[in-house]
Amino acid sequence: MLRKIAFTVVLCVLGALLLTGVAVAEDKVIKIGALFPLTGPSAVSGQNCLNSVLAAAELINGAYEGFDVPLAATEGLLGGYKVEIIKADHQGKPDVAKSEAERLYNQEGVFAVIGSYNSAATKPASAVAERAKKLFLCGASSSAALTEREYKYFFRHAPTDAIEATEFTDYITYLNEKKGAGIKTLGLIYENTEFGKHAADEGKKAAAKIGLEVVADVPFNNGATNLSSEVQTLKAANPDAVFGAALGGDYSLWVRTMKQVNWLPKIAINFCTGYQNPAVQKELAGDGDYFMGGMSFSPELAKEFMPEALKVQEKFYFPLANQEFDSDSLQEAVMLLVLGQAIEKAGELDTEKVREILATETFVSPLSLSGEVAFEPGGQNIKALSVITQIKDLKYNTIYPEKFKNAEPVYPMAPWDNR
């Protein structure tokens, strides 16, 4: 009888030890939420962003030689913690983003969330984080309002629409002064969302500063069945330049509709939109040529200024996404790498310590155009850089500023019947 009891006790102890072991192994995981529009009108970009975060997680979790990227050479974080990405889909809807952020923090117990692409979704999701005193890292959402809230737990990599709009008008000034372009009027076409409206507001402010007259202001509902009246309104006003803020399918619809009505402005510059997505451009083929846009990554730019990004793309991103990085998705990977560095510097999984480090230190970032990331109060990356590119034959040529320029702009845009 005693033998049986002893055997049972030993078995229980061994079982308990085994379970504890498993528990310890499970604890060596840092859960990070990846909240993106995986379905809905922005799903293409959302899936790219998610793949980008997954690629960065793979880079952190393994030990890889030959990459001059922080965290690549060592396995995991804090001496062996693996990063586990918990995926969540907000469908491009702010209310879903809010509830998914709550689920990620409260039920999944994530240490931080990366997301959420659409500024309209990032806004409520990061408000959840701020209330819960949890970290929220944002790669690509560009609405300036996000970093004007003075949040403590919110950090954003992308240049804001305000920065991009100023860059656009700087470029117009450059064209007018150096090339005698004679650009005097501006049209704006943008989706009627947090992102689109803010981008348009910043565009108008920047235009006013250089005396550019806004002659057409055309918001539209995203996911539209047609953009006929929108493009007709632009055509009727016939502005010299157009600033566009249309994502994915809306972008291709906009371009195709302009082709249908056989109209183009002298130049069309895009905020972070479908313009930046190589998949959208591939489908548009030659119709996408000569449009311009603000970007912080392109394969052409990376060859010279961000070679490590191309290596990461080849090894980690391409197998997942079957395409090249785009300017938006890459920034989400950067934010995970920055978070990883902050955790390493903190030496422990303490949200407050990591937040303090994020807020005060400068991070090496070979995947960013500037090579560095540092945040000001409010969470904006003060090192954020973007350039103006023009697409031709599926290549994003950098045309401004002079420092990064690798091609002369084709100006004015080649007419539809002469391509």
Next chain:
Amino acid sequence: MNHFLQVLFDGLLNGLVYALVAAGLSMIWGVMDVINFAHGEFLMVGMYVSYWIGFFLDVDPLFSWIASGAFLFIMGAATYRLIIRNSLGKSAMAPLLATFGLSMVLKNFCMNRFTPNFRLLSGTVLEGKTISVGGAILSVPQLATAAFALVLLACLYWMLKRTRLGWAIQATAMDSEAAELMGIRTENIYLLVFGIGGACVGITGGLMTSYLAVYPEVGSLFSLIAFVVVALGGFGSIPGALLAAIIIGLVESFTGFYVAAVVKYAAVFAVYLAVILIRPKGLFGW
């Protein structure tokens, strides 16, 4: 004047496309009193069928609409046989929820298999072709789709009004029990109506790939507009659907240009509400 004509033609062309999208929905709704929530996803599937045929076999949408129409006819009939028939007579909500579930399955299946990427067919016969009418520029692919819509709607109307099958469909819609007593196999009529509904939207989708990108969410707004067209035109009425769709196309186009693009859909729904308040059965309701 040029702008007026352009806006007018844009509205007409869009309206005719809406009419064909809505025609199938209208028949199903009118005959069976079933709301097919997966109608937008049927459109999306039709577009994918045409796109992949164009992509792999280099068949132009001018011809691949036959395949997408046939595919959607079979899919519509199969939807009735496998899903709708089992949910009929259980509760009013059952077919509605069943088709809602089907819409989710179709959308997510396409999202999973084809990714959410936007796919545009390049190098189609009509790509980039335009004609000028009184200074207004008309896109030939859209014009072709609209012309097809008119012909198909005329055929559908003729079939309903002038053939024994059409009379059987109308009889089934009016009183299915009485129709059955008169020897009409209502079960077959339902199957056929679902098939025809699918074929209409399949043909539209097939043609639309010549100018519109295909992606898993493409059907969402079209399906919403189709519901408005059907309710405005009158359940089951093909001329009603045509008139309502043209009204909606014109309201959308004129409001979008002369008021503000951002309120064009709001105006569509406002007109719908106004008509429904005055005439709840719609313009030509059975």
